Structures are given as C-alpha cells and as structure tokens.
Amino acid sequence: MYTIHSTLTEEEKWYFDLHGFLVLRDVIPKDEIKEMLNVLQYWLTIDETDIPPPLDRGRQEPCKTHIGHIQYGHPLFQDLAMNSEIIRVVAGLTMNAPRLFHCNFTMMTKHDAPQHFHRDDSGFKFPLGFRNPHNDYQAAAGHIYCSHIATWVALVDVPPGTGFCLVPGSHKSLFQTPENLPVRHDPPTSITLPMTAGDVAIFSTNLLHDASPWTEDYPRMNIFQRYQLSAYFNETGKGGYPLDEHRDKISDAQYELESLSKEVKAAVKPVLPNGG
C-alpha cells in the first residue's frame, strides 16, 4: 500500500483540524528579519518606476501598500518561501506536494475602518454547500489535506487585539456567515493573533479572516505566501507562477517550488525522512 509520511506532529494535526490555523514561533531569526526590512524599506522608498520587474508596488486600500513577487527581487524571500519549518507544515497539509503560487509584502498603517471577513478564492464562487476543489479541507487516515494555504509572516511585533483576525474553526463551517460579524478580537467567535517579529501563522484560506484595525503608531509589516496542491491546480492560470520571463532571477529549487509537479520537490526533500 502507498503510504504518505506526515510531517506534522499529532498535536499539530489535532490543533489545525480543530482551529484551521497554527502559529509557529521564532521561525525567522531577528538578523534575517532586519535584512528583509532593509530590502523592503528600499523598495518602499524608491520611485515606483524604479521597482525592478516583475515586482510591483501598489495600494489596494488606502491603509495598505503591497509589493508583489518579492522572491524575484531578492534571494532572502526565496529562502523564506523554502524555509524548512514553513515547508514542513505546508507539506504536511498538502500530501507533501505544495506549490507556491502567490507571494507579497504588505505594509498597513494605522487604520480603524470596519473590515469584513472573507475566504480567499480566485474569483470563482461555488454555490453555498459546494466544496471548492481548489480550496478544500479534509482529514482522514492520520492526514490533513488542505489544498489552499496562506502563511502570514510577522516582520514586526503584533500586539494583542490588533493584526490578523480569524474565526477559529470556520474552515469547516457549512453555514452562512452572519452578516456584519465584526473583525476584531472577540473570543470565542473571532480572535486576533499576537505575534512577535519572526513568528508565522499558517492557515486554511477557507477560514474566515481579515486584517483587524491596526492600532499601533508603527506600520504593520508582513509577508503573505500562498501555497496550493502542486499536483493539479494552477489557480492563477495565465500569468501565474512561475514567471518564465523572469526565470533568471530565481533558483532552480524556487522555480520548481512554483511549478506544477507530481515529483517530490527539492524544497520538500529535507523535511521528509531520509531526505525524501
């Protein structure tokens, strides 16, 4: 019988199945965070026309500045996408076959307007009651299968009551979300995740989530990486990762991590027994 090794601990499986997220502490050393912030600060200050392609800088909302595709701009962000602790958890949720399909940096400034919970999808809404096969969640036989995952990497400290907000367990909810559920720390319905710089939250994007109002004087800085099952899905379609025109800006292992594949990827091998 074909068996898949699970890279998650039993406690991690229990926790993720129950809540739909995990927080990994102290994943990125402080000196690496500092290096990342230096590079990001540079991209935040230069003229928009000087941003090296394929990176792009823009604002979706007045309080948030995004820089997309940062792994094509500096190897630090490739190392982050392939970080063995992150890959261990992401692999454990994708039958050891993750594909990075999205990576950006977000800076959020002080903001207190009402936000709305959402689930991530790529624009196609399945009718209520259907499971979106691109964003699925199942657990059986000692494994979790979560085909659409995001990581939220804290580059600054995120105090209690602000930052990233979610509804624990909602990745499995089959009922209509009540309207106007406030996006703020309100346990047990919704919680925010206190984090220190270098912590990483990993969650099913089928979990109800959004940014809580940011209350600090310094900006909220985080990196958002999304992974999905490597074997079948390429949700971003045309223009999705890997960006072939910019192939020379990433390593072979990074290119493979971003590609559809049924092989065990170089980024995954180190987290498997005997190197895969």
Ligand SMILES: O=C(O)CCC(=O)C(=O)O
């Ligand atoms: O900025 C955040 O904390 C949440 C962002 C998010 O959920 C998204 O971009 O889909």
Ligand SMILES: [Fe+2]
């Ligand atoms: Fe989202």
